[in-house]
Amino acid sequence: MASLTLSKSLFLYFFSFSMICLSFSSPREFSILNYNDDLDKFTSEEELFELFQVWQRNHERLYETLDEMLKRFEIFKNNVKYVKEENAKRTSDYDYRLGLDQFSDLTLEEFKETYLFDMDPIVRSSIGEPDSDYCPNAPQSLDWRDFGAVTDVKNQKQCGSCWAFSSTGAIEGINKIANNTLVSVSEQQLVSCDPNSYGCSGGQAFFAFEYVIKNGGIASEEDYPYEAINGTCDHEKKKIALTIDGYGNVTSLSEQSLFCAVSRQPVSVYIYATTQDFQFYKGGLFDGSSCTNVSHWNTTHAMLIVGYDSFGDGLDYWIVKNSWGKDWGDNGYIYIKRNTGDPYGVCNFNCYAYYPTKNILELDSAI
Incomplete structure (x- = not known):
């Protein structure tokens, strides 16, 4: 010392x-x-x-x-x-800014070991509607929070369960859109019960959706509360609160397909988050300048896209909900630049995205 x-x-x-x-x-x-x-x-x-x-x-x-x-x-x-x-x-008010948060006494390596994981490069086949990049009626800006389709920001704590929170957010959103009912559902059930994922050591949104389909639905957060541990699947707590009928994956490297998907519902998405700029993000337009040397397809974190908008001329961005509580980012959210011209997107944001489906009337846009 x-x-x-x-x-x-x-x-x-x-x-x-x-x-x-x-x-x-x-x-x-x-x-x-x-x-x-x-x-x-x-x-x-x-x-x-x-x-x-x-x-x-x-x-x-x-x-x-x-x-x-x-x-x-x-x-x-x-x-x-x-x-x-x-x-x-920073040279502009739109440039992203950093600040102190709950991770400020951790090195980047320690941060990664607890909260991030290396995702296997898998593009999963859809179960349900095919993906589409055609949505002429999609609005120019959209925030699913304005339609009551997004629950409050949650906190995965010291458990690498971002995939579960990303998945439940998408399930909550499509059920609100389809049935006009917003219910916070159980991440712990996915962490403890999904046999194809790894609990606090990472997982996949499509495995989570497949589990919910095979299980006949998922319990509410109230009935099966979050514990931030792997735990043992508790079958007594598995009272069904919400269901899904299938899922789709967005065409990789197609930002237009991702745009169309988000115009219909909140979407689960993966990103490379193993940078200090992501660790300490506090607001502004995140442009991925800290991960320009990252290998294509490499992602380490799952989140939920809940909308899109623009800052002035040509500064388009995604509105993305994280699962690290409200002290991280802009009250738990990050604004990620879109339409950058890079097919992989900011920090490989356009590589992997998934959405659950419900058997409802198909529209160009859900609004």
Whole structure:
């Protein structure tokens, strides 16, 4: 630990002093959101340590040993430095910005090990309606949240179950569109019961859809609550709340097909997310500049597309719901640039996308 800037004794001094200060401060005064607005003012070791303590309190982060705290503080400082440096490169209000979040004491490798996984390059055949890139009646902008087809942002916690949250979001959305009923369904059932996926170690949306079809439906979140563990499939909790009749996969590398699919319903999608820019994303138009050297077809995270829109002239974007809680991103969402001219899309966003189907009247667009 000799390489650390702070000695343990000095660290303990700062710790004791800062905790006294924090005990007399209001939560508003020490909001992490306020710090993100002006991180540049934290420059000295003492100021960074105070920031670290406030961040710990906001995220209820406790460490078992002083050595572990020192290690996490060093990682935290490096991450703050990275966030500052990247934000300084912004040239437009539309450029994406970074900030502190619940992952700020993790290295990129640690972040990947817990929250991301390498997806096998599989394009699955559809069960149901064929994919189409023809949707002349699709609106120029759309947000399925405005139609009540999107549940609140959820949190997968320390379990690599993004695939389950992406899948349930798509199931919730199509059932709201088809039946006018929005029900939050169980990610835990997929994590514990889907025999073809790997629970907290990753999975596939199409396997999740196949499981729901074969099972005759999926339970509600209320009946089968999320535990963030692999667990054992509990057949007593499998009361059916929603069903699907089939699923489709969007034609790979066809952004128009993806556009048409999203014009009909929320869509499960995969992306390469193993970058610090994704780890600390806080808002703005994410353009994938941090993953330009990533191999084609390589994806590590699943999310849910809930709409699309544009920032001014030619700045088209997808509205994407994540499953890392509201502290990540823009209240749990990320805006990903579309129509970039790259067939693979931003960070391979156009490679894999899936959607569940219901036996309802087929329209060019669901609205």
